[in-house]
Amino acid sequence: MRFGKPTIVTLAAGLLMLTFSAQIFAEDKPNAETNNPEAPPPTSSSDAGMSTISPEQLLKVPVSGLTPGAVDARPKLNLPPIDEKAAQRGMENFASFNCVGCHMGNGGGGMGPALSNHAFIYGSSPENIFLSIYQGRPNGMPAWGTVLPEDAIWDLVAYIKNLSNAPVSQWGSTVSSTSPAIEQVPVEIKAGANPWQYTQKFSKGQKPQE
Amino acid sequence: MGVTQRLAGLASGILIAAPLAFASPVRAQDQSQKPVPEANTPPTAPNNTAPSTPPTNAASPKTQNDTEKQSTDISSLIKDDNQWPMAAKNYANTRFSHLNQINKDNVGQLRMAWSFSLGTPRGQEAAPLAVNGTLYVVGPYAGVHPNQVFALDIATGDLKWSYAPKPDPAAQGVACCDVVTRGLAYDKGKIFLNTLDDFSVAIDANTGKELWHTKLGDINKGETITMAPVVVKGKVLVGCSGGEMGVRGWLAAVDEETGKIVWRAYSTGPDAEVLIGKDYHGPYDWLNGKDLGVKTWPPDKWKIGGGTVWGWISYDPDLNLIYYGTSNPGTWNHEQRPGDNLFSSTIFARNPDTGMAKWAYQPDPHDLWDYDEINEAIVADLTIDNQVRKVLIHPGRDGFMYVIDRATGKVISADAYDYVNSIKSVDLNTGRPVLDEALTPSLGKTVRNVCPASPGAKDWQPSAWSPETKLLYVPHQHLCMNFKTSNVGYIEGTPYVGADVDMFAGPGGYRGEFMAWDPVQRKKVWSIKEKYPVWSGALVTAGDVAFYGTMDRWFKAVDAKSGKELWKFRTGSGIIGQPVTFSGSDGTQYVAIISGVGGWSGAIAVAELDARVRNGALGFTGAMQDLPAVTVGGATLNVFALPKNQQKAASAE
């Protein structure tokens, strides 16, 4: 098969355009998901990505599952990005601001409740978790809103979303001599922003496998 | 000293002067209590030995003399075995009762007399108090009425009154290891309650009316109170918890009439605030010097250095000294606090009148592993090398059984009573432990298989000392751990820990043990291995029965001499409480314990923890992750007695 010069030029141009548009697509996608046109730079939570959302708006997010008149009043808010980079920063904040002291490594719970399962007393939506950190909660959760920048709290929310991402095998939960079947690889062996990636056989209080 | 001498003869070389309050004839005079010279005299034999008779160590059970006014003075109540007037039974902290209606022959017939629900779901570490026919119990800081106090009629189980303090629920957020309380105190018709949120309260024991309340600490600094107070010479002695919160530990003496603070001794800081004066003599060179509570820390770290006081206080009226231990230093990351970190993990001897220290001994200088030394220091007199020695027996958190001269603080012997690899031995010339340097944690590195784990070979759960068998009955755990430190910032009112911990069963795969230890022969006499840590206290009686509870819901009675299991009862929830015994006005001997799992070890079964994440509960989740499969929380006071016909048979013997 023989190509004339014009054919090759056209083909090349077409390829170029394809690549270009694919790139645009790729760049658009995360933004579309997080609804944030200006994602923060990778190493900082605090620069361009200053959250555009105010605690006042968040107050409109209900904590109760009961709404008089059965009207679903949950507002649609443009939240800051809750992604892996935010979770990574959130993991650092979790240690720096002593969250780990109460909720413990990988959020297993201690003085404060576990964050490693799907149960959240004051709501499990990102808005609920943000406000729990921001306002504190009466049974011992300190109010961090006056101390931490809001972006730092959003990063914590992203990390907590990762922590609570436990695998689910059924709707309820069974505890018995054979259940649960798995446990996390403990943090002193493997640390990371997504601890449920690493699991092993449930050790029943014995020395874990390595 | 006739009585004492006779007993000393019986004791085949080992004399136990407990309860020690007997040593003072002056105090004995105004007491209605009538000591019975023979230890094995049946409880029905009244004895009118003149009060001026020199003291005896053998308070025998007796029936109450209705014609006499009941004593309400703690110093006489502790000599009356019908009563259990303080958590540790007496100032010597023996938890031994001469009552012998229930004995090793009939304990198998023990039945539940009555029970009472405290209405709370969290850990029950408190001891019930039995005073003049009434039982006083307190619940943990949970449920609708946190730290609620109940007064119940011993014979009938009727509820007389209850008292609920006004709570600040945020206190739960600074309580490191479940929201427990270890009990109440009693003196002169008053019940003394400490709340988790730092109040000391006096309640009229008859009516339940509040007499005074005093705020002793601040939850925003991380201070809480969990210990059982002790009343000595009209002062309620109370310390704070919070060694994991960067608290600067203290012990306060509160006037029992007014609620005013008489003195407060800090565990760290300048001598003036640690109450160290010219009476102080450290047992070793390194414990002598000016302002050691400042100089053994990097600048200002002593202000957030822990050394909290949340365990047991014993008292020797002869020497007029109280003894208690202080908690671990903060943080758990030792590299942030170079130095010996005095006076954390230390046993103090103080004058109860002024609070001034007499001596201080630190079993764990520069603690690496959260080895609090708040465990009980039992006051006893032992014959060691043909010499009667006034000692403290301290089953250390670090796994060593310390026998200490209680006049000077010098260590007489220290022997490992569980598998220990973090400390090789204790140098008796210097009093310092010899550590395994290979296990020293360094920032960011995981140190593996450290034994014992952070709760130690034994935590708060108190031992019992029988002056008859001369054995110490020690409930304890058997755990090892992986440990990784990290740098931690101090943020007021938040934890100050700096370590990821992961605990697991020690060698052999079991996690707890109930043992009898001979402190003279320095060896274990018998032991019972338990699946879970034995987190309950111990009780031993003249009936040669020792009692303890397990976290998998058994309340057990064993032969004090052989450890043979004699009886067990399945309770509603796991047991981490303190067994006690006493008589009712009906002449019946009762044994009582509050069941209700929880505490640091049992938090996994009662708090919102995740069994699949081993590092939870400061690493205790790792060792207890299968506990929720055997028990959940729920507090019940269980009161046991023999059936009536058995009681008669026992009395007729």
Add this chain to the structure above:
Amino acid sequence: MWSAIGADWGRQPRILRSSQALGALLLQFYAAPASAKAPLSFLSGAGPRNVSTLTWGVLIISVLVVIITTAILLFATFARRERPPSSTSKERQLVSRAGNPVSVIYAGLILSTVVLFGVTIWTMMTLADIAAPPSKPSITVEVTGHQWWWEVRYLSDDPSQIFTTANEIHIPVGEPVAIKLRSADVIHSFWVPALSGKTDTIPGQTNTTWILADRAGTYRGQCTEYCGLQHAHMGFELVAMPKEKFESWRKDQLRSASEKSLASPGQRAFMQKCAVCHTVRGTRAGGRVGPDLTHLMTRSTIAAGTLPNRIGYLSGWIADPQHVKPGSKMPRLDINGQDLAQVRSYLETLN
């Protein structure tokens, strides 16, 4: 400095002018002795003498080698010579024209070997010399690299003499000082060029080096292992001072900040906005994310040698650290003008 270089420029040989960077660098080193003028010069060091001698020696030898080789190469390239008569035996003709070929190769080989061997031995001897300090250091400083600043902790066997500062190391003149190097995050490298001793800080590992300054002065140090966005702004100052002055500085650093101003609005604002990340010893502020600020006002720079420590810069830094040092851990706080003024006035008391 740069204008001076410019003035010299015209007189430089053509060949050097083409490599601007190298020339500038070399000239900077020539511009000794002032550490202030060329703060990163390692050729005018105040450290161990033999190191700079070696550096200069090897530099001169290297330059000579380059010049000679270049000259020969240029000669060989441009020198006129006869065209070879035929395409055969070209090489033979070339070498034969230059005389005895074998002797030239041997001469070159021997010369290079001797020079290289000599330099190697000299280097080895110098390295052996500086491996251990001339006397046992009485002071040990633990330096921890953070993204992007330096934590400086003065160690001691007496725990009450231990203190922490940041981005500024003070040492006594004429005494070797042991440096323990750690990293809190990634690999950094510690280097005070004028005093030598470049050593990496590696996470999970403690490296040790030592430094010695034989002249009082302020020397600039810099992270020299790329460590992320603000690697370039990870500097520090090393202040060498007479022994007595150093002692008084050390005593002063041990002092706690006064708790007197505890209830002041400035302290309140600081506790609220700053204390979870920064420590002010003696107060309840105990954060560890950023530098210890107990004696902030005694330091001459802020943000790890990025800005002079003066009120205007300090205010600007607190108001918007992300503008000055994008990516830094210090966030842009929601701080109003009044709070900012209060925090700043509180910081001014930390001397």
